[in-house]
Every structure is written in structure tokens, then in C-alpha cells.
Amino acid sequence: MTLFPNRSIIDRVIGSWKGYSDILPQWQRREFDRMMSRLYSYATAIEVKAKPFENDPIFMSLIIDQDNIISWLLARVEELEREKETKI
Numbered sequence: 001m002t003l004f005p006n007r008s009i010i011d012r013v014i015g016s017w018k019g020y021s022d023i024l025p026q027w028q029r030r031e032f033d034r035m036m037s038r039l040y041s042y043a044t045a046i047e048v049k050a051k052p053f054e055n056d057p058i059f060m061s062l063i064i065d066q067d068n069i070i071s072w073l074l075a076r077v078e079e080l081e082r083e084k085e086t087k088i
Helices: 005-016 018-023 026-049 055-087
Strands: none
Touching: 005 018, 005 026, 005 055, 018 026, 026 055
């Protein structure tokens, strides 16, 4: 038993992707590493689902995170379009 069981699962999965990350161009590596570090905010959900397939909850968490970003961006674009229309 570890003090931070959620972290160890995420650390193992992130470590398993290190070879992939290492061959990316620097700007993509930074983005990939940033995306992977966001997994810690989903640690509880990952821990619940992680056995025996650790990558499934990791990918689901990444998809949810990306969906949240896309939703925020779409709302921001709509907001900017409305502001533009009111100025015309």
C-alpha cells in the first residue's frame, strides 16, 4: 500500500509514454507533458477504474479534459461574435 495510490498509477502510465514524448518536437512535447499532467485532477476516477486496464481511464480523462477546453473555446468564440455584432 502506498501513501498516494492514485499518483502511482498515473506516474506509471505517464512513464510508459515517455518514449513517445521524447521523440516529439519540443513544442509538442511541452503540450503533451502539460496534457498528461492534467491527469492528476482526475486521479480519483482513474483509481476507481484503473484495474486491470490502466490506460482506459487515462484516455477517458484526457478526452474529457480536451472536451472541456473545446467547449470553453466555443463559448468564447460565440461571445466574441456577439460583441462584434453589437459594435456594427
